[in-house]
Amino acid sequence: MNLTRDEEKLLSGEGGEGAQKAMEIIASIGDINDAPRLIPVERVQISGVSYKTIGDAGLEFLQDMAALGAKTSVYSTLNPAGIDLEQENSDAPPRFVEKQGEILRAYELLGATPSCTCTPYLAGNKPGFGEHIAFAESSAVAYANSALGARTNRESAITALASAITGKTPLYGLHLDENRMPTLTVNVAENVESVNDYSALGYYIGKHFDAIPYFKGIQPGVEGLKALSAGLATGKVSMFHIDGVTPNTVGDVSSLETFEYTGAERKTVTEDLNTCDDPDILCIGCPHCTLAEIKQVIDANPKKEVWVYTSRAVQKQLGEKIKNPNIRLISDTCMVVQPLEEMGIGSLGTNSTKCAYYTRNLSGLDVKFDNMENLLKK
Numbered sequence: 616m617n618l619t620r621d622e623e624k625l626l627s628g629e630g631g632e633g634a635q636k637a638m639e640i641i642a643s644i645g646d647i648n649d650a651p652r653l654i655p656v657e658r659v660q661i662s663g664v665s666y667k668t669i670g671d672a673g674l675e676f677l678q679d680m681a682a683l684g685a686k687t688s689v690y691s692t693l694n695p696a697g698i699d700l701e702q703e704n705s706d707a708p709p710r711f712v713e714k715q716g717e718i719l720r721a722y723e724l725l726g727a728t729p730s731c732t733c734t735p736y737l738a739g740n741k742p743g744f745g746e747h748i749a750f751a752e753s754s755a756v757a758y759a760n761s762a763l764g765a766r767t768n769r770e771s772a773i774t775a776l777a778s779a780i781t782g783k784t785p786l787y788g789l790h791l792d793e794n795r796m797p798t799l800t801v802n803v804a805e806n807v808e809s810v811n812d813y814s815a816l817g818y819y820i821g822k823h824f825d826a827i828p829y830f831k832g833i834q835p836g837v838e839g840l841k842a843l844s845a846g847l848a849t850g851k852v853s854m855f856h857i858d859g860v861t862p863n864t865v866g867d868v869s870s871l872e873t874f875e876y877t878g879a880e881r882k883t884v885t886e887d888l889n890t891c892d893d894p895d896i897l898c899i900g901c902p903h904c905t906l907a908e909i910k911q912v913i914d915a916n917p918k919k920e921v922w923v924y925t926s927r928a929v930q931k932q933l934g935e936k937i938k939n940p941n942i943r944l945i946s947d948t949c950m951v952v953q954p955l956e957e958m959g960i961g962s963l964g965t966n967s968t969k970c971a972y973y974t975r976n977l978s979g980l981d982v983k984f985d986n987m988e989n990l991l992k993k
Contacts, residue, residue, distance in 0.1 A: 616644045619653045637780035645785030648936035654786045658690045659779040660735045662751035663772025665697035665952035666714040677721035687726035691779035692740045694730045700947045704956040731947040733924035734903040749778035753848035754902050760854040762840045764862040766790045769853045797829035797856050800873040811966040811986035813839040815884040817846020829856045841902045843968040845970030851933025888971040893979035894964040898950040902969035915991040924949045965988045
């Protein structure tokens with residue numbers, strides 16, 4: 616892989632040991648993927664923020680990088696942490712809260728912006744069409760590539776941090792035109808309207824296909840697009856196209872393999888994810904809620920306890936105090952990376968396939984998967 620003179624200087628240690636280690640990571644990824652060169656990125660989304668997901672080893676890595684003087688060189692935001700940073704009486708265990716604080720202090724020393732959201736595009740980190748970025752949040756990767764037309768591979772926590780420090784990423788994968796074209800046509804014959812429907816559609820396709828799908832028969836808005844992105848990203852899908860909705864060029868799709876998504880496929884998703892009927896709490900906001908979704912929960916006036924997750928930026932837009940004591944508005948974290956199993960929660964209801972899939976696998980919780988309207992009625 617060819618490096619510029621400035622890149623060679625970073626690799627040789629002229630920019631400090633922290634930057635050198637970051638460049639070593641980026642150069643190694645480029646070599647592994649036969650990238651011809653590195654390209655600049657203008658913004659980064661870093662995962663690996665919750666103590667639940669990175670543990671002591673991840674914390675030590677971050678502290679070591681900060682001690683070596685590493686600093687972000689481009690605008691870099693963070694994925695959700697394991698706690699709401701402004702709730703003084705956290706339900707999480709004290710040691711978890713302490714360790715989470717150390718992780719965030721390390722990121723602060725590294726120069727990252729503590730946005731703590733999985734929807735950076737709703738919280739000030741929104742890339743433009745054709746912009747090369749390095750995002751590590753899987754649902755945001757699919758959304759950025761597809762709904763916004765930006766260009767990013769699915770980065771890991773470590774490679775995203777390395778890109779944030781160096782301002783570079785290798786030129787391969789979804790940064791290249793030829794790798795962004797659709798490889799599968801999905802005719803959506805089932806009625807898909809709610810966030811839950813889009814989430815189920817994404818989950819089914821992501822689970823059964825390693826492809827770049829071209830969807831026909833759906834017209835999602837922002838909420839549907841982020842739900843579809845999250846569902847797809849539970850599998851291997853990091854980009855999609857929608858007829859008449861997404862901005863990327865699709866070329867000739869007449870010869871693509873075609874799959875028809877019907878009510879039968881939709882039913883299998885519900886059957887696959889459901890393990891209980893009467894959950895302890897309801898969790899809405901995976902990915903983080905838009906303002907419209909928060910208001911939908913408020914208007915439903917739920918009788919059951921609902922935890923609504925959103926970014927701090929969107930929460931500030933609400934502009935009103937929620938009067939229903941059953942609604943708990945939570946920022947900076949999400950149900951997937953919270954230590955719910957250590958907080959007395961054994962089951963939850965959700966309209967998100969990503970939430971259902973990961974809380975079962977990471978936290979061992981039982982799940983009720985349904986659309987928001989049905990969940991909030993009970």
